Amino acid sequence: MRHFPIYLALAAFAAATHAEVTVVTGHNNNGGATEAFSFPHVPRPAKNGTAGTFTIIDGQADGNGGGVDKLNDGKLPTEEDQRGENFFFNAGTEGGRLRLDLDEVKTIQQINTYSWHPNTRGPQVYKVYAATGTKDGFNAQPKRGTDPKTCGWTFIASVDTHPKDSDPGGQYGVSISDSAGPLGEYRYLLFDCVCTETDDQFGNTFYSEINVLGPAEVASAADSNAQTSSTSDENRQVLVLTGHVAAGDATEAFHIPRVPRPAKTGTAGTFTVIDGDIDGNSGGVEKLNDGKLPTKEDEPAENFFFSAGTPGGRLLVDLNEVKPIQQINTYSWHTGTRAPQVYRVYGATGAEAGFKSEPRQGTKPTTCGWTFIASADTRPRNAEKGGQYGVSIRGAAGALGDYRYILFDCSSTESTDQFGNTFYSEINVLGPSEVAPNGDAEQAVGAK
């Protein structure tokens, strides 16, 4: 498979509101990448670049690369290993910090970053911060070792585009935005860039372009994206949208940003635990597809969860027949560490050569007939873990595939105490006619 992008929408969280910073990433494998930098859910790079000045405030540029001015010149490399058209930190170093000065405080709607390399210098790993420059104690050049948050900077998002199941080479696009409007008003952006690996000297990302866009600039980028997204090969592209509602704000309506409401009719089919133990305080697996939801935040009997003190387990869904699967949506609710969801999901028709319907821990499902669909990890980096989570997995352009069996390999969210297994309230596996009209992927990406 030469083209195997995975889209992950990870959310960072703003306390007490539904506004969330969303990070959408795209990957075109070697061979699938072109100078068009075309990603279905990441806008194309802005032709005009970004007005402002990039400066290295910690670390060293690699003398083989272009200068920092390559980051906002609006020009892109035309091939996969074009040193002079990318900026990268020096070989053998662990990255560095870049600052963008926009010259004045502006409304920031999106931050989009692009990279291209045939190997380990393709993926992007960074944290981004922003500042007006007017706060007391503002440090315009915080070196590594200084947390920018302690000197006038606001944390925006953390990015890591390492693919879990494919070669790291290729082209990556990242688009950071806020579900409820602009990211904020800022003059300075700080990118704390980390090398993607330290196995050899060559782990610093080939950054081709960094766009920091205002509302008017985003609109034109969205137009160009819409035009290109239908022309590329998207059959294998999977989008994972996640949403979080903080513990005090969650209600029995399960109204979660970007994620469709749970289906009232549940999911036709049978859930079975094929590895792991059910917690005796939980409801049974039939709670996962009964179409009913807990009415309060810590209602064990209305959730399914694996036993306390165990690392999780595996759930099998048998839909009774092969069906086109349009969306897989999962919902959870708890006051603490049992709220976030961490799982991998697979699908199978049952007719695959060597198919095993009940692969236990230690057996990779992909070795016995299963197709990997997606992984989800909704643990927030910068907020309380409690609350309600929704995950919606769908094809970027159509159905996920035709399957009879769906396998969830669920992991505990933490192991510092006994209580890391997720309170799953409902799992929907939906065909095309069951998906809500407003559950369309494109709408959901931009929806509040």
Ligand SMILES: [Ca+2]
């Ligand atoms: Ca450039």
Ligand SMILES: [Ca+2]
């Ligand atoms: Ca239920």
